[in-house]
Amino acid sequence: MRTTIRFWFRDQWHELTPVSPTDLVLPFLREQCRLVGSKEGCNEGDCGACTAILARHTGKGLEFQPVNTCILPVAALDHAWLLTIEDIGDHHQLHPVQDATVKANGTQCGFCTPGFVMSLVAGHLQPTLAEPLQLLAGNLCRCTGYGGLIDVARQLHTLPQDPHLQAKVERAEAALKATDSEGLAMITPEGRIDAPTQLSDLLELRRIYPDATLVGGATDVGLWITKRLDQLAHVIFTGWCPELTAVEVRDRTLHIGAAATYQAFRDPLLEQYPELTEWLDRLGSVQVRGRGTLGGNFANGSPIGDSPPVLMALDATMTLLSYRGERTLPVDAFFKDYRITDLGPDEVIGWFTVPRRTPGMRLQVDKVSRRIDQDISTALIACALRGDALRIGLGGLAATPRLANHVMHSRNLRDLSLDITPLSDLRASSHYRYQVTEGLIRSFMEEHG
Numbered sequence: 350m351r352t353t354i355r356f357w358f359r360d361q362w363h364e365l366t367p368v369s370p371t372d373l374v375l376p377f378l379r380e381q382c383r384l385v386g387s388k389e390g391c392n393e394g395d396c397g398a399c400t401a402i403l404a405r406h407t408g409k410g411l412e413f414q415p416v417n418t419c420i421l422p423v424a425a426l427d428h429a430w431l432l433t434i435e436d437i438g439d440h441h442q443l444h445p446v447q448d449a450t451v452k453a454n455g456t457q458c459g460f461c462t463p464g465f466v467m468s469l470v471a472g473h474l475q476p477t478l479a480e481p482l483q484l485l486a487g488n489l490c491r492c493t494g495y496g497g498l499i500d501v502a503r504q505l506h507t508l509p510q511d512p513h514l515q516a517k518v519e520r521a522e523a524a525l526k527a528t529d530s531e532g533l534a535m536i537t538p539e540g541r542i543d544a545p546t547q548l549s550d551l552l553e554l555r556r557i558y559p560d561a562t563l564v565g566g567a568t569d570v571g572l573w574i575t576k577r578l579d580q581l582a583h584v585i586f587t588g589w590c591p592e593l594t595a596v597e598v599r600d601r602t603l604h605i606g607a608a609a610t611y612q613a614f615r616d617p618l619l620e621q622y623p624e625l626t627e628w629l630d631r632l633g634s635v636q637v638r639g640r641g642t643l644g645g646n647f648a649n650g651s652p653i654g655d656s657p658p659v660l661m662a663l664d665a666t667m668t669l670l671s672y673r674g675e676r677t678l679p680v681d682a683f684f685k686d687y688r689i690t691d692l693g694p695d696e697v698i699g700w701f702t703v704p705r706r707t708p709g710m711r712l713q714v715d716k717v718s719r720r721i722d723q724d725i726s727t728a729l730i731a732c733a734l735r736g737d738a739l740r741i742g743l744g745g746l747a748a749t750p751r752l753a754n755h756v757m758h759s760r761n762l763r764d765l766s767l768d769i770t771p772l773s774d775l776r777a778s779s780h781y782r783y784q785v786t787e788g789l790i791r792s793f794m795e796e797h798g
């Protein structure tokens with residue numbers, strides 16, 4: 350096991366030790382490296398002002414991912430290339446994306462501009478990352494207005510590559526290709542970080558340290574650090590184990606590792622269920638989907654997580670692993686009460702198994718929220734009809750995500766009150782939530798029932 354974090358940064362290898370479990374990349378950049386181009390806006394992954402790019406070698410080449418550095422643990426840099434706005438263009442020669450932003454009047458006070466540029470450069474380096482307009486969804490601008498930025502996004506794939514950046518890409522690719530896949534175990538006075546690459550090591554660590562915090566993409570855990578000021582004494586990363594990041598299309602099922610990112614399973618999932626395109630596009634942002642995982646979305650036990658109702662409607666199962674063995678359960682059985690799940694102290698969520706599409710199947714997913722992009726669900730209603738079997742997954746309408754069991758069996762919407770007890774809060778009243786849910790289920794049943 351290595352005891353240092355090693356990553357490619359500013360054209361050379363960097364080694365960091367000691368690192369605390371709560372060390373995050375944005376303060377590392379701004380305070381330790383004095384690289385202040387990445388800005389701190391919200392400090393919770395919402396505004397994108399801190400966006401940088403993380404590149405990893407997949408074996409075939411580099412894969413580029415914009416990330417919110419304010420909630421990115423420093424340990425996540427291991428084995429990666431961190432590109433910041435300081436790597437893009439310079440005083441004499443702007444990168445084509447920067448140049449286009451200036452010409453389109455896409456910047457005014459400039460606070461948000463490095464973040465927008467980094468999101469767009471990520472999509473420029475890797476055109477398969479997202480639709481150009483999607484690249485803007487995780488970045489906020491408070492003064493310019495979005496017209497110019499949208500113009501830049503629309504012309505993104507016609508802009509030339511920057512030879513200076515391409516030279517850096519080639520050097521980083523050669524360096525990262527040669528890296529090993531050894532795990533990480535770092536013990537410092539401030540705490541402990543483990544990132545095992547062997548599943549048996551992960552389960553053994555979980556057995557010995559049930560109080561340690563498991564971390565997938567840290568898109569929830571990062572906020573515990575920046576907002577709740579949690580002092581995490583010991584974190585165990587799940588995403589170094591290949592078993593937990595695997596995504597495979599099998600005979601009848603789609604297998605999704607609990608630590609596979611939304612970005613990683615996007616294509617195979619949408620190939621089976623193109624109806625989920627809008628749902629996935631509206632889950633967080635490109636930055637959040639490039640880090641967030643199903644394991645994290647389930648384990649946090651939130652009643653408003655967007656994936657549980659969808660996986661419930663699709664009749665998916667999940668497999669929990671421990672040193673004692675594994676057990677598989679329907680995803681709806683995982684949620685016991687408000688933020689209480691069936692995950693044992695020595696268990697880790699291993700993977701999800703989603704049945705593949707069957708002929709004639711119908712699926713409808715509606716996320717009701719106050720804003721289209723990057724908003725928390727007011728309610729999420731997922732309806733699926735496979736043969737005669739109707740399944741309805743609901744989020745934001747009870748203490749846990751749940752199936753509308755009574756309506757599913759009786760097919761009578763009067764029974765909806767037996768399934769849900771919506772709350773009133775700042776997002777919507779109880780009455781509104783009930784009405785919108787009833788209306789959306791009715792429209793699905795009338796069309797397909």
Ligand SMILES: Cc1cc2nc3c(=O)[nH]c(=O)nc-3n(C[C@H](O)[C@H](O)[C@H](O)COP(=O)(O)OP(=O)(O)OC[C@H]3O[C@@H](n4cnc5c(N)ncnc54)[C@H](O)[C@@H]3O)c2cc1C
Binds near residue numbers: 568569571641
């Ligand atoms: C700006 C922003 C927008 C967001 N938008 C949405 C949204 O639209 N919809 C939505 O549902 N969520 C949203 N989220 C929340 C978050 O992105 C998701 O919940 C995500 O799926 C969490 O995954 P993660 O890997 O980052 O979890 P982490 O932060 O790494 O972990 C979350 C919890 O899960 C536990 N955990 C992680 N992996 C495992 C495992 N394999 N086994 C057991 N426990 C595990 C951790 O210990 C922790 O308790 C948003 C977050 C941000 C910052």
Ligand code: FES
Binds near residue numbers: 398
């Ligand atoms: S500072 Fe707002 S997303 Fe990081």
Ligand code: FES
Binds near residue numbers: 456458459461462491
């Ligand atoms: S240019 Fe001022 S916030 Fe975007």
